[in-house]
Amino acid sequence: MDELLNNAPCGFFVFDDDGKFVEVNQTLLNLLGYERRELGELHLEKFLSVAGRIFYETHFFPLLKLHGKVTEIYLSLHSRTGEEIPVLANAVRHDREGVFYNDCVVVAMYRRNQFEDELLKAKKEAEAATLAKDDFLSVVSHELRTPLNAILGWTQILQGKVLDVRTTKHAVDIIERSAKAQKFLIEDILDFARITSGKLTMEIQRVNMVKIIENAVDIVAPAANTKEIHLQTELDSNGFVSGDSSRLQQVLWNLLSNSIKFTPNGGNVQVKLERLNSNIEISVQDNGQGISAEFLPHVFERFRQIDNSTTKRHSGLGLGLAITRHIVELHGGTINAESPGENLGATFTVNLPEIKRI
Amino acid sequence: MAQNVLERNNVKVFGNGTQPLIFAHGFGCGQNMWRFMTPAFEENYQIILFDYVGSGKSDIKAYKPERYSNLDGYARDIVEICDALDLQDVIFVGHSVSSMIGVLASIKRPELFRELIQIVPSPCYINQADYLGGFDRADIDGLLDLMDKNYIAWANFLAPVIMKNPDRPELGQELEESFCSTDPLIARHFAKATFYSDNRADLSKVKTPSLIIQLTDDAIAPVAVGEFLHKNTPNSTLRLLEASGHCPHLSHPQETINIIKDYLGGVQT
Numbered sequence: 020m021d022e023l024l025n026n027a028p029c030g031f032f033v034f035d036d037d038g039k040f041v042e043v044n045q046t047l048l049n050l051l052g053y054e055r056r057e058l059g060e061l062h063l064e065k066f067l068s069v070a071g072r073i074f075y076e077t078h079f080f081p082l083l084k085l086h087g088k089v090t091e092i093y094l095s096l097h098s099r100t101g102e103e104i105p106v107l108a109n110a111v112r113h114d115r116e117g118v119f120y121n122d123c124v125v126v127a128m129y130r131r132n133q134f135e136d137e138l139l140k141a142k143k144e145a146e147a148a149t150l151a152k153d154d155f156l157s158v159v160s161h162e163l164r165t166p167l168n169a170i171l172g173w174t175q176i177l178q179g180k181v182l183d184v185r186t187t188k189h190a191v192d193i194i195e196r197s198a199k200a201q202k203f204l205i206e207d208i209l210d211f212a213r214i215t216s217g218k219l220t221m222e223i224q225r226v227n228m229v230k231i232i233e234n235a236v237d238i239v240a241p242a243a244n245t246k247e248i249h250l251q252t253e254l255d256s257n258g259f260v261s262g263d264s265s266r267l268q269q270v271l272w273n274l275l276s277n278s279i280k281f282t283p284n285g286g287n288v289q290v291k292l293e294r295l296n297s298n299i300e301i302s303v304q305d306n307g308q309g310i311s312a313e314f315l316p317h318v319f320e321r322f323r324q325i326d327n328s329t330t331k332r333h334s335g336l337g338l339g340l341a342i343t344r345h346i347v348e349l350h351g352g353t354i355n356a357e358s359p360g361e362n363l364g365a366t367f368t369v370n371l372p373e374i375k376r377i
Numbered sequence: 378m379a380q381n382v383l384e385r386n387n388v389k390v391f392g393n394g395t396q397p398l399i400f401a402h403g404f405g406c407g408q409n410m411w412r413f414m415t416p417a418f419e420e421n422y423q424i425i426l427f428d429y430v431g432s433g434k435s436d437i438k439a440y441k442p443e444r445y446s447n448l449d450g451y452a453r454d455i456v457e458i459c460d461a462l463d464l465q466d467v468i469f470v471g472h473s474v475s476s477m478i479g480v481l482a483s484i485k486r487p488e489l490f491r492e493l494i495q496i497v498p499s500p501c502y503i504n505q506a507d508y509l510g511g512f513d514r515a516d517i518d519g520l521l522d523l524m525d526k527n528y529i530a531w532a533n534f535l536a537p538v539i540m541k542n543p544d545r546p547e548l549g550q551e552l553e554e555s556f557c558s559t560d561p562l563i564a565r566h567f568a569k570a571t572f573y574s575d576n577r578a579d580l581s582k583v584k585t586p587s588l589i590i591q592l593t594d595d596a597i598a599p600v601a602v603g604e605f606l607h608k609n610t611p612n613s614t615l616r617l618l619e620a621s622g623h624c625p626h627l628s629h630p631q632e633t634i635n636i637i638k639d640y641l642g643g644v645q646t
Contacts, residue, residue: 036628037621038596064596064621069512070519072596073572076623077405077473078527084627085409093526139525 020044030106030125036084038063038075041120050127052099066096068103079108083121087112093132096125105132151321155336162204162336166197207338211321214345221263221349225374228258228267228299232290235271239279246284250275254292258299260371262350270346273339274303274367281365282307299373304366310358318356319344347371379461386458387434392424397464399425401455403473404571405564407433410472413630417638425462429454431563440563448474448574452481459489466491468641469585472626473497473597474571476589480610481576483585493587494637497623498606499598501575508577511599517572521565528561580609587613588640590633594621614640 020042024031030047034040040061048055051066067075071094083089088111096104110123173190176182182190213219236252243250260267271290278288282305289304310318321341340356347354352371358364382388389408392398398418400411408426415424428435429451444450455478459467467490471479476498483490501510503517587610591603600617607615616636618625625633 062621068519069516070523073512073516073520074523074527076596077403078524080622080624081406081410081627084624085412093523095523135526 030127031123032061032125033120033122034063035118035120036080047125050098050104050125051096066098068095068097071095079110083110083112093128093135094125105129158336159204159208163201166201166204169197170194170201204336207336207342210342211338214342219345219349221266223261223263226260226262226264226267228260228292228301228371229254229256231264231267232271232292232301235268235275236290238272239275242276242279243288246279246282246286248279248282248285249287250279251287251289252291253289255294258292258294259374260299260350261374262371266346267350270343270369271301271303273343274369277339278303278305278307278365278367281305294373297373299371300368301371302366302368304364306364309361309363309365310356311361315356315358319354382457382461385430385436385439386427386454387436388458388462389426390423390462392419392422394418394420394422396422397425397462397467398422399427399455399458399464399467399469401469401471401475401479402428402432403471403475404567406472409433410624410627414470414626414634417630417634422468425458425464425467427454427458429567431560431567437560437563440560442566445563445566445570447570448478448481448576451475451478451570452485455479455482456486456489459486465489468492468494470494470637471496471498473499473623474574477574477576477579480579480583480587484579484582487584490585492641493583493585494590494640495587495606496590496626496633497592497595497598498589499602500577500580500606500609502572502597503575505575508605509599509601511597511602512572517568520572521568524561524565524568528564577605577609580606581611583610583612585612588637589613589615590618590625590636591615592618592620592622592625595623596621597623616640 025044025046027044027046030050031042031044032040032047033042040058040063043055043058043061045055053061063075064072074094079089079092079094082092088109090109092108092110094106094108096106098104105128106125107128108123108125110121113120113122170193173194177187177190210219232252232254236250240250275288275290282288287306289302291300291302291304293300319340321338344354347369350371352369354367354369357366357368387408392415400408400415402408402410407428411426415426418424429445431437431440431445441450444453455469459465459482465488469479469483469490469492471477471494473496476493476495477500479490479493479495480498480500483493499510501508502512503510504513589603589606589610591598591600593600603615603617607613618629618632618636620629620632622628
C-alpha cells in the first residue's frame, strides 16, 4: 500500500466475501486500535455490533454483491477498547486476478451522528405530536357535540309542544347543565391556547390556600355527594402564597374533580394542606382507579389521555392536568403524581412557596 | 385473482424443465439475490422467482400491515403463488427467514411441496431460557435503529421527493435498488416479523422432507440452531457448508448449488 493511502484521512480496508481483511491502512488500524501484524486475524465481524452484523448480512453485503458498490452506509464499529465509532462507509467490488475483493472506505462521523440522532428523534416526536393533535381534535369535537346534542334535542322538544311544569324544568336544567359543561370545555381549550402562546395572565395577590381549598371543596361537594364519595379535609390553620386566586382555585378544582371522576361510588378523597420548610404542600389523595406505571410519566402531558377505553368511560378533554401543571409552575411551584398502580388510587401533590404573614 | 397474485408478487417463471423450483428471498432483499444460483438449475427445472409483498418490485399497494405482521402472511404469499401457477410437488428453496416461511406454507398445504430446502434457517432468533437463538431483544432494537439511520436519507428526505416527482420514477427505482425495499416502514415491519418470530413449535408438524444448509461460521444463525432444527424437524437432512456470513448463495454460490444438486440427485434416484 502506498504511503498516501496508508495515511489518508479516512479508514481504508479490503475484505473478501467472507469478511476477512486482506489489506488495511494505518489510519483505520489507529482508529480501531490494532497493529499491522494482527492483519491476519482481522475480520469484519470483529468490529461490528450484533445489530451491525445483521445489518451487514441483510443489507450491506447483498447490496455490494448485487450492485458492485454501496454508498453512504451508516455502521457502528467497535474498537479494541470497546469504543463505538459511528462511520459512513462506501465500498466497491474489484476483480483481482479472478478473485473478487471489496474495497471499503470509512469516515468517522461522531458529530454528524449525533445530529442525525437528534433529527430522527425530533422527527419521531413531531410525528407523535401530530398524531396526538389529531386524536385531540377528534376528542374535542366529540366532547363539544355531546352537550350540544342534549341542548338541541331538548330545545326541539320545548318548541314542539307545551310540556308540564316538571318536564319543562327538567328540560331547562339539562340545557343549562349542558351549556355549563360546554363552557368549561371551551374555557379549558382557551386556557390551553393561552398557555401555548404564552399569554396566560395572572393577577398576583396574597392568597390563603386554606380558603382556596375550602371554596373548591364547596364547589365539588355536590358531585362527591352524588357518588357517595367521602370527601375529607385535613388543613393547617393557614397557608399564604403569592398568586392568582382564581387560577389557584382552578388548580384545586381540577385536582378534586379529577379525583372524584376517577373514584368509584362510595370511595374516599382526602385533601391535606401542610406547611413544610417554607413551602405549602397540598395533596389530593383518592382510592380510585389509579394510574398505571406506564402512563404515570405522561399524566401531565398535553394531548394525553389514559387510553381510548378510559376516554369512553370518562368524559373530558384530558387538558385539565396539563393546564394545572402550567399554572402551578407559573407560581414557582411543582406538582407530581403518584400511584401504586391501577385500581390502587392516586395522590397528586402540589408544592408552592409560602409567604409569611406580614 | 391468479393474474393479480402474479403481478402483486412480481412473479417470474423460466427454465426448460417441468419440475417446479421456487426460490424465496430473505429479509432485506428481493428475487435478484438468486441470480448467481438460478443459471445452474435453468436447464432441468421450471424456476419461479418472486418478491414478497413489500420487497423488491412487488406491488406496494397490496401491503397490509396486519397480514404481514407475522410470517404467516408471508406464507400465504407462497401458497397463493403456487395456486396461481397451479403448481404441485414444488421444490422450495428459502433463504434465512424464508426457510420458516416455507415451513409454515408446507404445514398449511403439504400437498403443494415435495422438498423444503432451507438455506441458513432459524426457527427463533431470540435467546430463550432453554434455547440459544443468537440474539437478545436489545440487539434487534439496535438493528431497527441502524435501519432507521440508514433509511434516513430515503425515508425522511428522499421519499417526499419521490411523491412530488411522479414524472421521475428513477428516484423510486434508486431506492428500490439500494435496499430492495420501496418503503422503510415496511422494511421495519418485516424486520420485526422476522426477528421476533418463534416457530419452534411448528417444526414437528412438517411433513415435507427438508434439507437444512448451515454455515460453519454463520453471522446470524449459530450452528446449534441448525442442529436444533435437524433434531426437531421430521425427515430432515443437515448439511454444513464451510463458510462464514449469512448469504452463501451470494458469497459461495457454487458450493451452495453443489449441496442442493447433490441432495436432489440423491432423493430423485
